[in-house]
Structures are given as structure tokens and as C-alpha cells.
Amino acid sequence: MALKPGERVLVVGCGPVGMVLTLALSQKGIPVTLLERADGPIDDQRAAAIQPSSLEMLADLGVVEEIHEKGLISPTFHYRDRMSGDLVAEFDFTQIADMTEFPYVIQYEQFKLVKTIIAEIGDTPDVEYRFSCEVTGLEQTADGVRLTFNNQDGEKEILTSSWVVGCDGFSSVIRQAADIEFVGFTYPEKFVKIGSDFDFQEAGIAYCIRNFFSDPDEWCNLFKVNGYGPPGIWRTVFPTRKDETDEECLSQEGIQGRLQKFFPKDGDYNIIYAGLYHVHQRVVETFHKGGVILAGDAAHVNNPIGGLGMNGGIHDAISLADKLVRVIGGEPEDLLDRYSRQRHKAQMDGVQATSIANKKLMEAKDPAVRNQQLDDVRRTAEDPQKARAYCLNAGLFTSLEKANAVT
Numbered sequence: 471m472a473l474k475p476g477e478r479v480l481v482v483g484c485g486p487v488g489m490v491l492t493l494a495l496s497q498k499g500i501p502v503t504l505l506e507r508a509d510g511p512i513d514d515q516r517a518a519a520i521q522p523s524s525l526e527m528l529a530d531l532g533v534v535e536e537i538h539e540k541g542l543i544s545p546t547f548h549y550r551d552r553m554s555g556d557l558v559a560e561f562d563f564t565q566i567a568d569m570t571e572f573p574y575v576i577q578y579e580q581f582k583l584v585k586t587i588i589a590e591i592g593d594t595p596d597v598e599y600r601f602s603c604e605v606t607g608l609e610q611t612a613d614g615v616r617l618t619f620n621n622q623d624g625e626k627e628i629l630t631s632s633w634v635v636g637c638d639g640f641s642s643v644i645r646q647a648a649d650i651e652f653v654g655f656t657y658p659e660k661f662v663k664i665g666s667d668f669d670f671q672e673a674g675i676a677y678c679i680r681n682f683f684s685d686p687d688e689w690c691n692l693f694k695v696n697g698y699g700p701p702g703i704w705r706t707v708f709p710t711r712k713d714e715t716d717e718e719c720l721s722q723e724g725i726q727g728r729l730q731k732f733f734p735k736d737g738d739y740n741i742i743y744a745g746l747y748h749v750h751q752r753v754v755e756t757f758h759k760g761g762v763i764l765a766g767d768a769a770h771v772n773n774p775i776g777g778l779g780m781n782g783g784i785h786d787a788i789s790l791a792d793k794l795v796r797v798i799g800g801e802p803e804d805l806l807d808r809y810s811r812q813r814h815k816a817q818m819d820g821v822q823a824t825s826i827a828n829k830k831l832m833e834a835k836d837p838a839v840r841n842q843q844l845d846d847v848r849r850t851a852e853d854p855q856k857a858r859a860y861c862l863n864a865g866l867f868t869s870l871e872k873a874n875a876v877t
């Protein structure tokens with residue numbers, strides 16, 4: 471359905487997915503109003519890994535130079551056995567350099583990506599930002615979608631559009647108001663993420679920028695980001711224990727205890743930030759219902775091992791922008807059902823399957839299963855053909871190819 475005179479696409483959520491979508495639509499001349507409940511873009515410290523396939527998309531949007539300038543280029547990632555300390559496998563994206571301009575991950579925090587995109591959009595009448603506007607509900611009518619929100623003055627306001635896109639994250643009001651089921655499960659444990667300026671590489675171990683430590687007792691992920699400037703920040707992610715409360719986990723004692731157990735050193739770690747996250751594996755039954763469309767965490771969530779969640783959302787935004795522009799231009803609306811089928815496939819076969827397998831590799835408790843899994847990943851890394859396939863999957867090329875094949 472074309473936009474009526476004066477009508478704008480309503481995008482809810484100024485996270486990375488809402489902003490990629492807004493940039494992609496505005497570059498095609500589609501006017502967007504973006505509603506965000508916070509009073510500006512938020513300093514969200516969750517995602518940092520931008521996969522090679524997403525870098526290609528961000529290059530098409532013209533924002534990849536700044537990501538290279540300010541991010542950390544990471545061609546390799548390591549699997550380690552935390553029990554022995556041994557390096558189990560090294561994967562190197564240069565193995566797929568023949569098919570991508572970007573054979574590496576770039577570690578660039580999601581809040582920086584949002585700011586880069588806002589700068590790229592600049593001052594244009596095509597994009598209107600409505601910060602401090604919390605969407606509370608919607609109604610689908612013959613005239614389009616009536617979106618209700620509390621505006622910046624605390625007053626109830628309504629906007630109507632043929633198209634509303636929910637990029638409003640895990641607790642999406644848009645998804646709930648459209649009555650779209652979020653199918654999957656929630657893990658019993660949470661994940662704690664701790665940022666410290668202690669330099670694990672300088673401490674003498676040949677860690678790379680992205681490291682995954684398997685351990686039946688307590689697995690760990692260790693990554694570097696540039697943070698707020700030199701020397702950068704090393705982020706660790708651990709599962710919480712059944713017997714600990716949130717307060718214990720985030721207490722100084724809890725945080726220092728975890729880091730000292732992982733990497734004993736003299737004196738306390740200097741902590742830059744710490745956060746606790748619920749972890750889920752869920753995908754919506756449909757990404758499209760009438761005038762309502764979903765993208766990003768509003769449509770799917772996964773455990774963060776492997777750095778795939780935001781990337782899957784970026785892929786949604788690019789696929790959706792292409793199809794929504796065509797639908798607004800007069801092509802049939804069932805293109806949006808194709809968007810839904812494609813992105814559902816990409817989630818189920820790619821992001822969900824891979825992140826679940828990654829978590830199993832990290833946490834396996836049965837010694838036989840654990841040894842088998844570590845052996846499999848070691849052999850995969852040693853075999854050039856298998857290692858290449860592994861990198862294509864980890865970089866989300868495989869799921870993209872499968873999704874694009876869906877009609």
C-alpha cells in the first residue's frame with residue numbers, strides 16, 4: 471500500500487535495527503518518523519561484534535568507513551578449554567577473503583553504530599526523531615495503524631500510518647499489541663557481562679580480540695572493544711550460578727571473585743561497567759501482520775554467544791527496507807510475507823541454531839560429550855574446507871543465502 475499524502479512510515483525504537491532501517495528507507499526517499507522512549511540514543515553496552523555479512527550491508531549504506539576507523543578489526547576468533555587453558559581451535563575469516571570485501575568481524579559497540587548512522591542521516595526532513603515518546607499500544611483500522619504513545623510532554627498522542635515497524639526490542643509493545651506470538655524458551659540462568667580496562671593480552675597470553683572458553687563449571691567469553699578510548703575495554707561474559715542472587719552477582723565481591731577465578735592477578739580489577747541479562751531463544755510466528763511489521767529483537771532473541779543477535783536484526787532491516795520501498799511503490803503486499811518467511815528461515819537455520827550450538831559447546835558437562843564437541847571443533851578448524859564453511863556460517867553468510875532462496 472502506498473503512503474497517503476503526508477503519511478510517514480513509523481519506526482519504533484532507536485536501537486541499531488531501527489536506525490539501520492531508518493537510514494535505508496530515507497536513502498530511498500521514504501519519510502520516516504522514529505519514536506523512542508528514551509530522551510536520546512542510549513549507551514547500550516550489549517552488542518559489539520559486527521559480522522562480515524553485516525559489514526557488506528553497512529558499506530552499501532555508506533557507513534562502513536567510520537566503523538573501520540573507530541572499531542577493532544578482528545579476523546580471528548579462538549575456542550579455548552578453560553579447564554586446561556589450551557587453545558582448541560582458531561578460525562580465521564581470511565579463509566573467506568575470496569568472497570567478501572570484509573573478511574573479519576569489527577568490534578564496534580552498538581551505541582556507536584547508532585550514533586554513526588544518526589550522523590550519516592544528518593539533518594533531513596525525511597527523518598523526524600521523536601525522543602521521550604513511549605509507545606503504549608496500537609489499533610489496526612481500515613485507514614491504517616493508529617499508534618498511541620505518551621509524548622515528550624507526557625501527553626497521550628496518536629499517529630496513524632499505513633506502516634508501523636516495531637524495532638522496540640525484546641519486550642516489544644508493538645509485537646504484544648499486534649498479538650503476535652513469541653515462540654521459544656527462556657534459559658534459567660542469566661548472563662553477566664563485565665567490562666574492565668585490564669589488558670588480558672598484555673598480561674602475556676596470546677588471546678585474540680574474540681575468545682570463547684568452554685568450561686563445564688563456568689564458561690566465559692572474552693572480547694576487546696575500544697570503549698571510550700585507549701586502552702580500551704575487555705568484556706567478559708559468564709553464566710550466573712543457580713545459588714546466587716542478582717545483588718550477589720553484581721556486588722564488588724561477586725564481580726572481583728568471578729574475574730579473579732577466571733584470571734588471577736594482583737589487586738582488584740578496575741571495573742568500567744557490569745550488567746546482568748535474561749537470555750532467551752525466541753522467534754515470532756510472523757514478522758508481518760496487516761500494517762505492522764517487526765524487525766530485530768522485537769522479532770527474535772538468542773543467547774549472545776557468537777555475536778549474532780544484532781546482526782540478524784541488521785539483516786532484517788536491509789531485507790525489509792528493500793521490500794517495503796517496493797510495496798510503497800505499488801508492488802504487491804505479499805512481498806512482506808516473503809520478508810517474514812525469509813527472516814524466519816534465517817533465524818531458525820542460522821542465528822537460533824548456531825547460538826544454541828555455541829552455548830552447548832561452552833557449557834557441556836558430560837566429559838564424553840564435552841571431549842567430542844571440542845574434538846569436533848578442533849578438527850573443523852584443521853580442515854580448510856570445513857573451516858571455510860564454519861566461517862561462512864559464523865559470519866551469517868549461510869543463513870542469508872538460505873533465506874534469500876525462500877520465495
Ligand SMILES: Cc1cc2nc3c(=O)[nH]c(=O)nc-3n(C[C@H](O)[C@H](O)[C@H](O)COP(=O)(O)OP(=O)(O)OC[C@H]3O[C@@H](n4cnc5c(N)ncnc54)[C@H](O)[C@@H]3O)c2cc1C
Pocket residue numbers: 482483484485486487488505506507508512514516517518519520580603604605606637638639640641642643661663707747765766767768774776777778779780781782783
Ligand atoms: C550481553 C550481550 C551481548 C551481545 N552481544 C552481541 C554482539 O556482539 N553481536 C550481536 O549481533 N548481538 C549481540 N547481542 C544482541 C544485541 O544486543 C541485540 O540483538 C540488539 O540490541 C537488538 O537491537 P534492536 O535495535 O532490535 O533492539 P534494542 O537494541 O533493544 O533497541 C530497542 C529500542 O527500542 C526502544 N523502545 C523499547 N520499547 C519502546 C516503546 N514502547 N516506545 C518507544 N521506544 C521503545 C528502546 O529504548 C531501545 O532504544 C548481545 C546481547 C547481550 C545481552
